[in-house]
Amino acid sequence: MDKFLSNLQVEGDGRLVPATEDELMEVESLLIDDRCGMHIDAEPGQTVGCISNEGSSSWMAQLESLEGLSQPKSKKVDPDKLNGRLEEPVPSLAPSLRESNLNQSGSVGELVAGGSPLSVTTKPDFSILKGEICLDNLSIKELHETFKATFGRETTVKDKQWLKRRISMGLTNSCAVSTNFIIKDNKFAKKGNEEGCNGMYGSFAKDPSIVNQKGLPTCLVGQLDYHKVVPERRLENHNIDDYSGSDDHENEQRAAKRVRKPTKRYIEEFSEVESKESSGRLLNLAKNSGHGLMSPKSHVRLVRNVSSGGRTVVTRLDSLGGSGIQVPCVSRVRRSRPRKNFMALLKFNPSGMGMAATLVKKALDDHSFPPDDGNEDRVLKASSTPEHVHHLFVGMPEKGKQFSVMSAAGLGNNMEMKMNSSGDSDDNVVTVPTSKGGVRRKHHRAWTLSEVMKLVEGVSRYGAGRWSEIKRLVFASYSYRTSVDLKDKWRNLLKASFTQTPPDTGVSSFSYFLLTCSSHPPENHDY
DNA sequence: TTTAGGG
DNA sequence: CCCTAAA
Numbered sequence: 001m002d003k004f005l006s007n008l009q010v011e012g013d014g015r016l017v018p019a020t021e022d023e024l025m026e027v028e029s030l031l032i033d034d035r036c037g038m039h040i041d042a043e044p045g046q047t048v049g050c051i052s053n054e055g056s057s058s059w060m061a062q063l064e065s066l067e068g069l070s071q072p073k074s075k076k077v078d079p080d081k082l083n084g085r086l087e088e089p090v091p092s093l094a095p096s097l098r099e100s101n102l103n104q105s106g107s108v109g110e111l112v113a114g115g116s117p118l119s120v121t122t123k124p125d126f127s128i129l130k131g132e133i134c135l136d137n138l139s140i141k142e143l144h145e146t147f148k149a150t151f152g153r154e155t156t157v158k159d160k161q162w163l164k165r166r167i168s169m170g171l172t173n174s175c176a177v178s179t180n181f182i183i184k185d186n187k188f189a190k191k192g193n194e195e196g197c198n199g200m201y202g203s204f205a206k207d208p209s210i211v212n213q214k215g216l217p218t219c220l221v222g223q224l225d226y227h228k229v230v231p232e233r234r235l236e237n238h239n240i241d242d243y244s245g246s247d248d249h250e251n252e253q254r255a256a257k258r259v260r261k262p263t264k265r266y267i268e269e270f271s272e273v274e275s276k277e278s279s280g281r282l283l284n285l286a287k288n289s290g291h292g293l294m295s296p297k298s299h300v301r302l303v304r305n306v307s308s309g310g311r312t313v314v315t316r317l318d319s320l321g322g323s324g325i326q327v328p329c330v331s332r333v334r335r336s337r338p339r340k341n342f343m344a345l346l347k348f349n350p351s352g353m354g355m356a357a358t359l360v361k362k363a364l365d366d367h368s369f370p371p372d373d374g375n376e377d378r379v380l381k382a383s384s385t386p387e388h389v390h391h392l393f394v395g396m397p398e399k400g401k402q403f404s405v406m407s408a409a410g411l412g413n414n415m416e417m418k419m420n421s422s423g424d425s426d427d428n429v430v431t432v433p434t435s436k437g438g439v440r441r442k443h444h445r446a447w448t449l450s451e452v453m454k455l456v457e458g459v460s461r462y463g464a465g466r467w468s469e470i471k472r473l474v475f476a477s478y479s480y481r482t483s484v485d486l487k488d489k490w491r492n493l494l495k496a497s498f499t500q501t502p503p504d505t506g507v508s509s510f511s512y513f514l515l516t517c518s519s520h521p522p523e524n525h526d527y
Numbered sequence: 528t529t530t531a532g533g534g
Numbered sequence: 535c536c537c538t539a540a541a
Contacts (some may be wrong), residue, residue: 444535468529487530488535 445480447489455486455493464490 140158148154447455458470467483475481 465530482535483529484531484537485535487532491532 451475451478451481452489452493455489458486459490 140160144154454474455470458474462469462473465487467487470486471481471483475486
């Protein structure tokens with residue numbers, strides 16, 4: 001648990017993208033199945049998504065990203081290496097292997113802890129991700145290597161078809177599969193093609209779903225990439241994520257403990273993590289085996305360089321509603337002004353099989369981003385095509401809303417419009433004098449779907465706890481809705497996410513929650 | 528002032 | 535949502 005916890009706690013600041021009203025919300029989410037999500041946390045090695053919208057941030061963070069996020073204090077990432085790593089294609093599915101190894105060793109945390117991305121030389125190359133992997137072209141020997149990398153064990157089988165099949169399956173199952181690849185006819189291919197960003201992102205956005213050989217329902221994996229705030233030094237190079245594990249997690253955690261006793265939220269998260277762990281069973285192959293099968297693909301995560309404040313904020317990832325979404329959380333040690341630039345990672349993992357998951361991503365241009373600091377370095381490593389935007393609609397649980405996922409490339413703006421129209425409008429704050437002499441806002445101002453989405457986005461971007469930031473940047477146009485309101489709402493959302501999941505479902509509670517709410521089209525918000 | 532939490 | 539303790 002500690003490991004998990006620590007992993008979860010990895011701080012990362014992520015930020016979605018532009019939050020201001022004018023700006024678009026950009027949300028990228030990847031769908032991840034539960035286990036993946038979990039794994040991700042646990043297993044830093046793999047990275048799945050990468051996002052970038054032009055410079056704008058994108059989120060496709062992955063669990064792995066966490067790693068990247070977490071920065072080892074001690075270690076510094078060597079950009080070159082990273083780059084090299086990223087770019088180098090690795091024939092063998094090293095990642096998988098590595099992960100499996102890690103798992104075996106039981107050192108997931110270790111990986112993470114290893115922290116420095118660099119430190120992990122063994123880390124798999126994610127480069128593979130870039131290209132498509134075509135098992136057909138591999139020789140038996142290569143297939144054997146791949147097999148080994150994938151499953152962590154050798155095989156003597158000479159049957160190419162079998163090997164390909166097995167590998168494909170392994171890959172598919174592995175959470176890694178996440179969005180980018182599709183396996184078809186024994187061919188493991190990236191779905192999208194062109195995306196710019198290392199290719200990962202784009203494909204991601206386009207079609208998160210993965211098809212596996214079996215024709216089983218695809219499991220969705222979604223992740224938001226969050227940008228984590230990284231110490232500048234680290235970032236200095238590129239904002240590449242490092243895959244490093246984060247040893248910091250533990251430290252941070254410890255630090256937090258020192259500072260204050262665990263808060264309720266902390267506890268909740270912790271428990272959540274555990275539940276997650278247990279929940280990810282269905283699809284999760286790797287997990288069970290103990291060899292994580294990581295998705296061969298890792299994604300490069302874009303790291304936003306935040307130099308603005310100069311101050312680095314550490315955040316940890318919170319999971320929203322158990323395994324559904326993870327968002328960066330402000331480090332417990334606070335007191336310093338929250339930094340504006342982070343990217344949050346938000347991830348959804350509907351793990352249900354056959355569920356079509358989609359994340360929403362809103363592509364933003366950098367400009368759209370709030371002028372927050374100006375310092376923000378938005379150069380993300382790669383950019384995916386902005387066009388691919390997936391919108392995610394999330395309903396409010398309480399309301400019994402639904403969340404639907406819509407993936408529409410290039411449709412991004414619809415959402416926005418809808419959202420704006422619905423929620424943003426009235427500013428008039430209705431207050432009611434209280435008997436006590438105070439004025440209190442007239443009761444409920446129902447939270448609209450758009451508001452909720454913005455909130456989620458804001459949290460993913462800036463981190464839970466940075467309410468004032470979110471308020472300023474994301475809810476600037478909503479005069480009502482104070483930072484406290486945001487906080488309360490978030491609390492409710494979390495609560496709801498936990499609550500609504502029926503027991504025994506393989507699906508994570510949060511995912512379930514989202515799913516269950518998805519019956520209505522976005523159009524039907526209850527405004 | 529802002530955040531976390533309880534009410 | 536409100537109120538308050540902490541920081």
